[in-house]
Amino acid sequence: MSIAEAADRARLATEEILASMESVPRGVVVDSPPGAGKSTLVVRAATELVRRGHRVMVIAQTNEQVDDLTDVLAGRLADHDGDLRAGRLYSESHRVGWRVERHQNVVSAKSAGELLDCRVVLSTAHKWATVTSDEQWAWAIVDEAYQMRSDLLLRVAGLFGKALFVGDPGQLDPFSVVEVDRWSGLSWDPTTSAVEVLLNHNDHVPVKRLPVSWRLPASAAPVVSEAFYPFNPFTAATSPQERRLEFGASAFGDNSVDRALELAARSGWALYELPRAHKPRTDREAVRACAALAARLLERAARTVSERSPDPLPVTPDRIAVGTAHRDQATAVRAALAELGAEGVTVDTANRLQGREFDVTIVLHPLSGRRDATAFHLEAGRLCVLTSRHRHACVVVARKGIPDLLDAHPSVEPVHLNVPVKFPDGWEAQQAIMAHLERHRVAAP
Amino acid sequence: MSSPGGAGTERRLAWLRGGELPQTHNARTIAALASNPGCARRALLDAAATRKQDIAEHAGYPVPFGMSPFALSRGVVFERQLKDDPGGLLLALLRETLNLDIAEVGFTDLNDVGGSPDLAVRHARTKAVLTGRPDQRGTLFDHPLLRFRVGGRHAYLEPDLIAFRHDDTFHVVEIKSFAVIDGQADPAKVAAAAIQSAVYVLAMRDLVGDTATVHHESVLICPRDFANTPLATTLDVRKQLGVLERQLSRIAGIDSVLAHVPADVSFSLDADEKGVPQRDPGDLLRDIKRVDANYSPECLASCELCYLCRDEASGSTSVLGKSVREELGGIESVPRALKLARGDDPLPVPEDLREAAAILRRAASLRRDALAAARAETW
Amino acid sequence: MTTLTSLAKVEAIALDRAQLIRTVRHVHVSPRPLIFVPLQLAGEACAPLAAMVGDDRDHERLLIAYEPRDRTERFRFAAGLGEVILGYVDGYAAGDPGEGVPYPDAPQVWVPNAGGMKFAELLGRSTRFRRTEGPHPVPASVPLLGRWVTYLAERAQHPLSSLFLSATQALTAHWATGQSATEDQNLATLLAWIAPPPGQTGAQAALLAENPARCPPAGPVTDPDFDRDVLEGLIKAIVAARQSGDAAARERAQALMARELHSVLKPTWDLMWQAVDLLRSLPPGDHVAERWKTDRFSFTGYVRYLQEGGVPQARRDAAVDAARRLARLENEAQQLAAHMAYDDPLVMAEYRMTGDAFAGPVVRAEPDRLDETGKRARLRPWITVETTDDVLAELGADLRSPARPAQQARVIEVERAGERTRVTIELQSGMGRKLVPEPGSVPGLGDVVCYTTFKAEFQPPPKFPDREDTPWTHGGPPPEYVPRDEEAAEEWE
Numbered sequence A: 001m002s003i004a005e006a007a008d009r010a011r012l013a014t015e016e017i018l019a020s021m022e023s024v025p026r027g028v029v030v031d032s033p034p035g036a037g038k039s040t041l042v043v044r045a046a047t048e049l050v051r052r053g054h055r056v057m058v059i060a061q062t063n064e065q066v067d068d069l070t071d072v073l074a075g076r077l078a079d080h081d082g083d084l085r086a087g088r089l090y091s092e093s094h095r096v097g098w099r100v101e102r103h104q105n106v107v108s109a110k111s112a113g114e115l116l117d118c119r120v121v122l123s124t125a126h127k128w129a130t131v132t133s134d135e136q137w138a139w140a141i142v143d144e145a146y147q148m149r150s151d152l153l154l155r156v157a158g159l160f161g162k163a164l165f166v167g168d169p170g171q172l173d174p175f176s177v178v179e180v181d182r183w184s185g186l187s188w189d190p191t192t193s194a195v196e197v198l199l200n201h202n203d204h205v206p207v208k209r210l211p212v213s214w215r216l217p218a219s220a221a222p223v224v225s226e227a228f229y230p231f232n233p234f235t236a237a238t239s240p241q242e243r244r245l246e247f248g249a250s251a252f253g254d255n256s257v258d259r260a261l262e263l264a265a266r267s268g269w270a271l272y273e274l275p276r277a278h279k280p281r282t283d284r285e286a287v288r289a290c291a292a293l294a295a296r297l298l299e300r301a302a303r304t305v306s307e308r309s310p311d312p313l314p315v316t317p318d319r320i321a322v323g324t325a326h327r328d329q330a331t332a333v334r335a336a337l338a339e340l341g342a343e344g345v346t347v348d349t350a351n352r353l354q355g356r357e358f359d360v361t362i363v364l365h366p367l368s369g370r371r372d373a374t375a376f377h378l379e380a381g382r383l384c385v386l387t388s389r390h391r392h393a394c395v396v397v398a399r400k401g402i403p404d405l406l407d408a409h410p411s412v413e414p415v416h417l418n419v420p421v422k423f424p425d426g427w428e429a430q431q432a433i434m435a436h437l438e439r440h441r442v443a444a445p
Numbered sequence B: 001m002s003s004p005g006g007a008g009t010e011r012r013l014a015w016l017r018g019g020e021l022p023q024t025h026n027a028r029t030i031a032a033l034a035s036n037p038g039c040a041r042r043a044l045l046d047a048a049a050t051r052k053q054d055i056a057e058h059a060g061y062p063v064p065f066g067m068s069p070f071a072l073s074r075g076v077v078f079e080r081q082l083k084d085d086p087g088g089l090l091l092a093l094l095r096e097t098l099n100l101d102i103a104e105v106g107f108t109d110l111n112d113v114g115g116s117p118d119l120a121v122r123h124a125r126t127k128a129v130l131t132g133r134p135d136q137r138g139t140l141f142d143h144p145l146l147r148f149r150v151g152g153r154h155a156y157l158e159p160d161l162i163a164f165r166h167d168d169t170f171h172v173v174e175i176k177s178f179a180v181i182d183g184q185a186d187p188a189k190v191a192a193a194a195i196q197s198a199v200y201v202l203a204m205r206d207l208v209g210d211t212a213t214v215h216h217e218s219v220l221i222c223p224r225d226f227a228n229t230p231l232a233t234t235l236d237v238r239k240q241l242g243v244l245e246r247q248l249s250r251i252a253g254i255d256s257v258l259a260h261v262p263a264d265v266s267f268s269l270d271a272d273e274k275g276v277p278q279r280d281p282g283d284l285l286r287d288i289k290r291v292d293a294n295y296s297p298e299c300l301a302s303c304e305l306c307y308l309c310r311d312e313a314s315g316s317t318s319v320l321g322k323s324v325r326e327e328l329g330g331i332e333s334v335p336r337a338l339k340l341a342r343g344d345d346p347l348p349v350p351e352d353l354r355e356a357a358a359i360l361r362r363a364a365s366l367r368r369d370a371l372a373a374a375r376a377e378t379w
Numbered sequence C: 001m002t003t004l005t006s007l008a009k010v011e012a013i014a015l016d017r018a019q020l021i022r023t024v025r026h027v028h029v030s031p032r033p034l035i036f037v038p039l040q041l042a043g044e045a046c047a048p049l050a051a052m053v054g055d056d057r058d059h060e061r062l063l064i065a066y067e068p069r070d071r072t073e074r075f076r077f078a079a080g081l082g083e084v085i086l087g088y089v090d091g092y093a094a095g096d097p098g099e100g101v102p103y104p105d106a107p108q109v110w111v112p113n114a115g116g117m118k119f120a121e122l123l124g125r126s127t128r129f130r131r132t133e134g135p136h137p138v139p140a141s142v143p144l145l146g147r148w149v150t151y152l153a154e155r156a157q158h159p160l161s162s163l164f165l166s167a168t169q170a171l172t173a174h175w176a177t178g179q180s181a182t183e184d185q186n187l188a189t190l191l192a193w194i195a196p197p198p199g200q201t202g203a204q205a206a207l208l209a210e211n212p213a214r215c216p217p218a219g220p221v222t223d224p225d226f227d228r229d230v231l232e233g234l235i236k237a238i239v240a241a242r243q244s245g246d247a248a249a250r251e252r253a254q255a256l257m258a259r260e261l262h263s264v265l266k267p268t269w270d271l272m273w274q275a276v277d278l279l280r281s282l283p284p285g286d287h288v289a290e291r292w293k294t295d296r297f298s299f300t301g302y303v304r305y306l307q308e309g310g311v312p313q314a315r316r317d318a319a320v321d322a323a324r325r326l327a328r329l330e331n332e333a334q335q336l337a338a339h340m341a342y343d344d345p346l347v348m349a350e351y352r353m354t355g356d357a358f359a360g361p362v363v364r365a366e367p368d369r370l371d372e373t374g375k376r377a378r379l380r381p382w383i384t385v386e387t388t389d390d391v392l393a394e395l396g397a398d399l400r401s402p403a404r405p406a407q408q409a410r411v412i413e414v415e416r417a418g419e420r421t422r423v424t425i426e427l428q429s430g431m432g433r434k435l436v437p438e439p440g441s442v443p444g445l446g447d448v449v450c451y452t453t454f455k456a457e458f459q460p461p462p463k464f465p466d467r468e469d470t471p472w473t474h475g476g477p478p479p480e481y482v483p484r485d486e487e488a489a490e491e492w493e
């Protein structure tokens, strides 16, 4: 598909969604695969609703996300009508970011009462939940709705009449630290996602999809789509020719790190495979490999060519991420990077990388070096987040032996009656991704 | 080398079994394949269709996997009230659960083959009936005798289900006697039922030769709340199907397991004409231990050899459970873990254990300090 | 499972007995607990067979449903059990404590294991909707028992509560054995590891205790061999004797059954008291009494609710109730984690292991530092702690120290140098009102301190809509609860 075609498809999908908002009795759910233009949709929908004369509340999950959305929305509103104001509702403990403060048409306040003349107000779900008001908002736009827990939706749903729910169903599900079965099978189970509960009670709410990923390259979209979105396939907006990753400095000699990077540059993927061994999860060799790969990308002056710019752009540290399953692994990778003098690379767990985008990601495979898998390590959403953050290439670092571990994994998970089966199954998704990675293997010494 | 699942394999499995007839599989034994797929010992005992419970007992490790007569009779009573009047209760349940518009239902007991006990005959009849032209009304088939490929060989499946056909679709109907209370049931029991259903779905698909006609949604019928009134719930078994298909394709590779097993290993009990085992128990035990196991406490609920394997594994961290072993940095041996933690091994720590050793030493010192602090009450 | 607990399990094997993983006790132990060992008929959802129950170790009461499949027998059993449990509970609800004051103490019920808890929950479910009049009248103690047992089972899900305990759970929370978590569910083998008889190792004692012929299972399901060899025949004899009207034969068979059941239950009864004693022998953590107070309040509240004619607990939580309950449980879980870490250096050590807490000496202190950026100068001392622990806390993180739980502290700087990490912390409260700190309110140079992100402070409960305002996203308002006849007459067979 060419970019123009992709843009057409995406535009059609968006327009259909916006048009449908006129007629739906209660709301719409929009499933958005990784990088399919979710934020763009949120901002467009907000502007459109305001244009139609509605007051709109925007609900995001973190302050970071609210600031991002406010930034983009403020720019768009200003283009549209200089008199329209957006409100940024924030709480005591948050400091509003510079990218919000720089906009003339944004009013920030701690109480909703101060934002009465804003046509659109943005805040986190938690902050919205503290707002008491008799006035109803005509529309709410809920961002990252699959990561929002349904009990939080319960607290804010009284504020609005209709809602647009946007989110990525393939990422991590919300969870609770208390493990009780008492709500399993209930249509309003408070530990499940907002979208699930909403759809359980409103089968008239249509579920639409965004069909193309602007982020994932042609090398990744089919792999991620097949493994994690088996029933809702999507495609890459760009063709293989439109994205390139190259190096300013060539490698000297022959080493596996360079080979892995070059393979990833060529094919979009690499599996940097360490010798088979059972290791504690902060496996030093694996951690160092992650750091070395990131550092080497910078050393070799990696740069990208893409639809964004005809001239190559440098892959700066902030365009690289290292993703892990556990916090202590992230800490260890950060320390290893500091030793190599590579500053500014993002290192975080899958949970915290949700919704973010980079040029190249390096993933410490959740099952690397383990003797057996747990539900946590097998979770499809975790691997999906880790393998779908990149625009150009993804290098997975793992110890040999993951397919064997998967094969030996006992499938004895408890089954709850009347709880819809969630797809994809983590175990199957892991198998699919490993089968793909096996073809991009570079053996580490 | 013989072809996979070929005559050579067959001969070896027969040898492993000793003069015994192969045990017939049922859905439970096949479902159990999913519970420890990493265990060669179990894979071999299953592929050879041995009498595991007798083997464990004769080797000196009997397991109390008995079933209470109360539980048995409860199951029978519950099932009978449904089957005695298939056109009534059962049909009503299916109609409601599957949203069908069927006024009456036929009932065919496939067990009834003029008294022939021959499995092949019964299977042939099942096949003929199930692949025949569908009836206009819904039809229930009790006791279909299915056949299943396990380890490259066909195994008959002792029937324990009803197949329900309407139009061109089959549904597996499972009757279980655990209760569903206010919409909830024991998740472990539901999981077991789901995987058994998946076995039936696979075997039925094999039989009718068409995937689409056997639905991935089974119907589970259980007593509702505290009464004997039945309640039907649909059970989506797609996940279980995926898992099973994969496990079964691995078992098809039983040859690779056999390749690692010395040719003279046998699980035979050398039973005399009266069926009394004559084999020297020590000898049997030695042979069992020549095949690799993969013990974990989960075996206690799922495998007849659990006490044997647990005893064999004593001194290994695997008896403490997977998460414990994981927290110990994957160290296999209990004495070694302890030595590393105490740091009192005079020998240098091998390179590949250094990281785990550092973690253990740190845990040990934190534990020591905390206990000392508590004693001194200086916290 | 944490690394420290896992290590203790390894030590248990090496030292031949279970090892303590807590330095203090984190549950309340009543001076007069009620022990409740229920048995049920195998294969049934909740068919009571027998129970040994009482608050005096020398006077166990044995209740039996001689024909466990018979409805009348079940209600007779439930009524009998109701009298015992209600009698015990009433003992704590004497008089009116006054507005806003809890009763001085509350009941505490112990069952052997998680199965016992589930049994209680189901027993509650099958009895609480019954009515004393109408088509299927039952004695008043039946529905009341149902409400109380349900109340207890619900409280057991609350992390802060000790009203209803399972012995295996309470023991494994304090000791690590040399067997797996699965095997720890068996009260007999668990206690064999914790207190092996003289001359035996924990492993040896556990192996013996695993034999159901030696140590009958702690229920609620009985040993299948016992069912087949003993119970089945006895029940048949009792039924036959009733049918033939042979009162003497029935009496004989019942006496026999009582003897058999007594011998099956008594060993567990003794183990239960042993468990209580063992836990009581540990010193209580500092926050245990505070937590018990919330139990006393809760108990007082429920007594009052019943006095005011409160309806039985719903079968399932409605949307708002579920969300509210979840918020509460989550809040309690967080509080409990903090309490335990503050009260117990071994728990804190687990958090130090994972990087959620760190400890070390103060290597730099500016106790008189003032923050003069605002309108008024404020006292904001800085201290720098040097630690070899991993530190996961990030810049700006809010910290607390068990030594000064109310003092707010914030991370200013984290410097890592090899094995050591230096964390600079700004102290923000708890130092008095003046511009110099109260003595002892700021750690001094060389003091060993511990900081963590856990907060024991009470979080105000989040706001939820009223039930009748349940929004459309959650199915709208649920119907009001009205007791229904079918509910009261529900089959129990």
Ligand code: SF4
Residues within 6 Å of the ligand: B036, B039, B040, B041, B042, B293, B294, B295, B296, B299, B303, B304, B305, B306, B307, B309
């Ligand atoms: S008990 Fe032994 S043979 Fe059975 S699965 Fe476990 S390790 Fe394998």
